[in-house]
Amino acid sequence: MSAGSGAALEAVRYGASELARAGAVLSVDLDAVRANYRLLGAQAPRAACAAVLKADAYGLGMERVAPALAREGCRVFFTAHVAEGMRLRQLVPEHCAIYVLHGPPPGTAPDFYQYDLIPVLNDPGQLREWRAAARQLGRRLPAAIQLDTGMSRMGMAPAELAAESAKPDWLSGLDLKLVMSHLACADEAGHPMNAGQRRRFERLREVFPGVPASLANSSGVFLGPAFHYDLLRPGAALYGINPQPDQPNPLRQAVQLAARIVQVREIAEGAAVGYGARWVAPGPRRIATIALGYADGWLRSLSGRGQAFVDGVAAPFAGTVSMDSITLDVSGLPAERVAPGRLVDLLCAQQDLDAVARDAGSIGYELLTRLGGRFHRRYLGA
Numbered sequence: 001m002s003a004g005s006g007a008a009l010e011a012v013r014y015g016a017s018e019l020a021r022a023g024a025v026l027s028v029d030l031d032a033v034r035a036n037y038r039l040l041g042a043q044a045p046r047a048a049c050a051a052v053l054k055a056d057a058y059g060l061g062m063e064r065v066a067p068a069l070a071r072e073g074c075r076v077f078f079t080a081h082v083a084e085g086m087r088l089r090q091l092v093p094e095h096c097a098i099y100v101l102h103g104p105p106p107g108t109a110p111d112f113y114q115y116d117l118i119p120v121l122n123d124p125g126q127l128r129e130w131r132a133a134a135r136q137l138g139r140r141l142p143a144a145i146q147l148d149t150g151m152s153r154m155g156m157a158p159a160e161l162a163a164e165s166a167k168p169d170w171l172s173g174l175d176l177k178l179v180m181s182h183l184a185c186a187d188e189a190g191h192p193m194n195a196g197q198r199r200r201f202e203r204l205r206e207v208f209p210g211v212p213a214s215l216a217n218s219s220g221v222f223l224g225p226a227f228h229y230d231l232l233r234p235g236a237a238l239y240g241i242n243p244q245p246d247q248p249n250p251l252r253q254a255v256q257l258a259a260r261i262v263q264v265r266e267i268a269e270g271a272a273v274g275y276g277a278r279w280v281a282p283g284p285r286r287i288a289t290i291a292l293g294y295a296d297g298w299l300r301s302l303s304g305r306g307q308a309f310v311d312g313v314a315a316p317f318a319g320t321v322s323m324d325s326i327t328l329d330v331s332g333l334p335a336e337r338v339a340p341g342r343l344v345d346l347l348c349a350q351q352d353l354d355a356v357a358r359d360a361g362s363i364g365y366e367l368l369t370r371l372g373g374r375f376h377r378r379y380l381g382a
């Protein structure tokens with residue numbers, strides 16, 4: 001997104017009316033997502049690479065991201081909720097597998113077999129529910145089992161697994177496709193949890209000889225071959241978030257964001273800007289108000305810390321982030337570059353998701369998944 005392009009050029013590129021109405025423009029680069037998928041898969045040539053599309057493909061839009069990844073050769077997808085899986089089923093070819101991480105909420109078994117979804121069974125209750133569904137239906141039903149190897153969030157605890165697997169018919173009616181676990185600290189390569197979880201996974205999965213295994217999320221992919229098993233499960237890295245925060249990001253940014261200038265004003269020394277009058281002009285200043293705020297996912301914690309870019313030049317946030325607007329100090333910029341109606345960049349070459357998230361005291365995941373519904377969305381590539 002070039003903030004430098006004129007309104008006429010923008011009209012040609014994006015269609016005048018939609019863009020003219022939009023407070024902010026989110027560009028999603030599907031070619032970048034596809035390139036990231038290839039790069040992740042290449043880290044583990046002997047494993048298959050799935051894609052995690054929960055939360056509307058981390059906010060990028062499942063409708064466009066899923067078919068792009070399927071075209072890139074992705075055959076296995078994960079969602080969190082069954083409803084997400086049902087939506088995804090309409091978007092990818094029939095032969096693609098769709099796993100639902102939260103498993104089947106009580107009473108939803110018919111959704112799973114009607115939409116050909118595979119539940120990840122996380123506890124003895126879900127296991128029981130799924131066995132009952134198979135019995136009722138009179139055929140074997142596909143399933144994955146998640147094991148808790150130390151995160152205490154989802155998956156069967158070692159004691160539960162021991163108790164369940166002692167029962168002779170504990171997997172009856174189930175066609176077990178995958179055994180998986182999830183890493184708590186994969187983004188810290190040196191963290192002792194990683195080796196510990198892997199050891200526990202090794203031990204627990206002995207109960208499932210011959211069943212394909214999966215442990216690595218995005219960051220786990222970069223922990224080395226011992227973590228790859230049969231299936232990688234990256235989400236964030238597909239969308240450009242750095243899986244190794246202490247190293248240069250090998251992935252391409254998949255989103256760009258630009259917001260429109262609503263108003264520009266000159267203020268005198270001592271004038272206050274924004275809620276709480278927390279920012280006071282240290283001299284004569286030019287302030288530009290842009291049409292983006294915390295309701296759009298630009299976190300309020302960026303007040304006084306964030307910045308936008310005008311043709312590559314930084315314009316710091318002045319004052320608190322409002323619900324629908326943010327005030328920028330654009331005093332250093334030529335007036336014609338900050339005229340009302342022009343776009344300024346929030347996610348761009350100068351500032352990626354991880355950088356903004358750091359300023360906000362958050363992580364790229366949170367920022368990305370909160371990007372709001374009011375943006376004009378453009379999809380590039382694929």
Ligand SMILES: *Cc1c(COP(=O)(O)O)cnc(C)c1O
Nearest residue numbers: 052182217218233234235236237
């Ligand atoms: C969200 C999630 C993933 C993907 O994690 P990223 O860090 O986004 O790559 C993989 N597995 C499970 C169980 C998850 O919940």
